[in-house]
Amino acid sequence: MYTSCYFQPITRIVMSSPTRWTSRTSFIFATAAAAIGLGNIWRFPYLAGQNGGGVFVLLYLLFVILLGVPLMTSEVLLGRIGRGNPALALQNVASIIKRSRHWRILGGMTIAAGYLILTYYVVIAGWVLDYFVRGLLGQFHNTTHSSMIANFKALQANPWQMIVTDTFIVGATMAVIVLGIKRGLERTVRFMFPALIILMLILVAYGMTTGYFHHALVFLFKPDFHRVTARIALLALGQAFFSLNIAMGIIIMFGAYLPDDIPIVSSVIAVCLADTAIALLAGLVIFPVVFANHLTPDSGPSLIFQTLPLAFSQIPFGNVFGALFFLLLLFAAFTSTISLLEPAVAWLIENHHFSRNKAVALLGFICWVLSFGTILSFSHAPHFNHLGFTFFQGIDFLTSDIMLPLSGLLIAVFSGWLLPTTLIQKTLGWNPHNFWFWCWRWSKRYFAPIAIGLILLMSLRIL
Secondary structure, three states: OOOHHHHHHHHHOOOOOOOOOOOHHHHHHHHHHHHOOHHHHHOHHHHHHHOOOHHHHHHHHHHHHHHHHHHHHHHHHHHHHHOOOHHHHHHHHHHHOOOOHHHHHHHHHHHHHHHHHHHHHHHHHHHHHHHHHHHHOOOOOOOOHHHHHHHHHHHHHOHHHHHHHHHHHHHHHHHHHOOHHHHHHHHHHHHHHHHHHHHHHHHHHHHOOOOOHHHHHHHHHOOOHHHOOHHHHHHHHHHHHHOOOOOOOHHHHHHHOOOOOOOHHHHHHHHHHHHHHHHHHHHHHHHHHHHHOOOOOOOOHHHHHHHHHHHHHOOOOHHHHHHHHHHHHHHHHHHHHHHHHHHHHHHHHHHHOOOHHHHHHHHHHHHHHHHHHHHHHHHOHHHOOOOOOOHHHHHHHHHHHHHHHHHHHHHHHHHHHHOOHHHHHHHHOOOOOOHHHHHHHHHHHHHHHHHHHHHHHHHOOOO
16 A cells, blocks of 8 residues: 655655764663653652552553553654654654644644643752752751651742742753753763662662661552552553653654664663663662651652651661752753753754754743743742632643643554554564564554543543
């Protein structure tokens, strides 16, 4: 049905900048570092422990294989074929396969989702920076639970303090991205990703000395089949989707920078394995310390900014290891912020002919201004919820509950039903009878749309 004529235009599609990753390792480090964000560290271990332990982990791994790997492979594939920012890449691919150029809107939606997430992510990363400094100053010492709650509330109530850390994070993000891919983003992740792993292993080793490492292993990995329900399966499915940065524009963008001689599928599998391993190791960092102090496991900001500082305050060398933990979190957050900004910068450069300096300056400034909405959502919440929700809640709902699932669904449809078999097989290096190709195609056409549809319904509180 489709002939080799589809391959001819590929050589004529050239990005405004022919930037490529210098190696497969750089691509894996950058993509994994982008995926390993705060949500993986403060949400996944708790979800696993509270929802069946090893059974939840097995369900999560199953859904990563059935949904995460195929979706991420599709995004990298679209980026490498289209060779541009997500909007340009989707437009180029649509032109190659003789489909409507309006598919570029889908690429634009992924860029917009990632950029909007960035506007509140920099504020939360600023909290991490604030607590890292507190650890360095020795403030995790002989404190109480009530004082930790009060400290975190005081931070959220102080807009000027949040503006300072927010400004630092935005400025540092701009400083990296303005240098470009090789001198900026790639050089940064080649340092920060290994450093993150080293810090993680140091903290896991420390967790082994608390006497409660076994309790953490049981909490995370002991299977409890009696607690498996449809809701837990949906939670595992949602975690597999959201933890890999699907539909944020990052994966398509990084795929556009991927050289032709680097295999896509094995690289994607390496990224997914790294992402999962870090999430599990995070649990082995957090919960031995929590259990050693007889505290209740929690998730989200309360775990990171209240429970853990209290735990570190009550253990030997708590200030040192508390500072190391928040440095780890800072690396995880920062590698996400630089990855979220790059697709929007590339869009201005390639679609609107901005210089990189001007694109970074404009988008960095807009992000900084919009981040004030999130800051005021916490510091002056009663005055900014006339619609029944704050600015932060509105942006979070729009992106996480609507834009990401909808974009993921459309990416699955586009890559599963519209991309020609011959084009996919040539780009992935699979022969026409490859078993894994047909598994991938089945997932994209049938499993992924149904699964993402369920995620969308769950996000909208319909399920």
